[in-house]
Amino acid sequence: MVIAIGFEGSANKLGIGIIKDGEVLSNCRTTYITPPGAGFLPKETALHHRENVLAVLKDAINESKIDVKDIDVVCYTKGPGMGAPLATVAVVARTVAQLWNKPLLGVNHCIGHIEMGRIITGAKNPTILYVSGGNTQVIAFCRKRYRIVGETIDIAVGNCLDRFARILKLSNAPSPGYNIEQLAKKGKKCVTLPYCVKGMDVSFSGILTYMEERAATLLKEGYTEEDLCFSLQEHVFAMLVETSERALAHCNSTEMMIVGGVGCNERLQEMMEIMCQERGATLFATDERYCIDNGLMIAHAGAEMYKSGIRMKWEDCTILQRYRTDAVEATWRKD
């Protein structure tokens, strides 16, 4: 039996979770929310994490009803992400590990999403679409590593959505993507936007530029904000589903899993579900508790690493702003 605590703060979410052999004991989170029209910057985000981390930690421990002495391993996000917020949270993890006299493990954030998705949904060896504010990757497991089969060649899909929300000055609470999703449900007309797919890669910068230059005009021409949100979603999600399908076919896979913050978008899930049905595959997706960055996923991935025998020296418990999914050997997977 392994009890792990995980600390996550690579972007604007600060999360701490505790897991006991796949059983969720607690999963607490707070989000740094910026005013409409503004994105989050490293310094302010780090400050938010510093101000809130002890309160979230207290909640996570209380909710879990465990005694900290029963924790086996302290896990934190090593990267990828923003430097200052990563470092802030890593320092706290390092401190409690020393206070409690527990081993410390640095976890790859993307691996956290994937392993959390697998345990929650029960998917065995899925082709994975990982979509968030900073990442857009299509991933397949092969020769002990999560291989990047396709990815964005410029900006991440979540970044595209966030920046579009800023053009319309939509609220960032609870998240810009959520607000776009709600407005899109009322959209009726679909504007034709640039659609850019290269094999299993996608590009979103063309669509964003188009919106930056044309949104105001389109609104004057009789399109509503709802229509623009709808059009954007229909285009970017179609690109993601198309490349996912290509990867699914190439990998002879019958399982598709969506992870990452954008993955809780119901329209994306619906489109992916239709694609899967059309080719006899099964879709696995999770809701916002597990999709959006959280501490639990770091705890779970860290526990898997720990159980497979991985230990890290203190001097290796650093942070990495750039840390690729395929840099980690998945020693815990037996296939």
Add this chain to the structure above:
Amino acid sequence: MENFELIKQGAEARIFKGLYLGKPTLIKQRFEKKYRYPDLDEHLTKERIKAESRAIVRCKNVGIETPALYLIDLKKRCLYMEYFEHSITAKEFIMEASNEFIEKLSYDIGATLAKMHENNIIHGDLTTSNILIVNQFGEKCFFKDYSKLKLVLIDFGLAHIDNSAEDKGVDLYVLERAIISIHDNPEKIFGLILKAYRKNTNGHNNVIAKLDEVRLRGRKRLVVG
């Protein structure tokens, strides 16, 4: 399409086989994708059918093996083309073939892609699923005599014409990751492909330099969230 039998579903289309004007024919139908907004789906499908037929013709003209094109039916979203009865994908071939055959194949892939790029044809979706190995003697045998095999490129829906090192480099990068994500020994396979590619291109080493640059882009990108 009566008398045609569904044989598989590819990455995008449904594949039927049958006889057309007395010849073994494959119909590639880009069926309606219900997940896509209908107008967008219609638009993309037509573009791809056109891109695929254009690229097939262009390849034929410069001596690159592709299936012969028989009929374009935009309304039914279908392409009719030559069906290679005795063929397997390079993906399937690599899974079973001996090291010696895999090396030969890798070399031939590199040489074929060199020729394609020399003619400024960008495939757009290079994977080992989109390369066919055909037994030219109509035998259902692929692993005994390599000299009986030929390599045929398929699936040109994302193809276009471009002479830039950028597009060629990206084309190779797409293939590299497709190999890494399913095959054993990807360094060796792709290494041989590049070796043959270099040998068969004139002064196009800037494509390889571009490939290196494209590879680094992913590694250098800062990701947040």
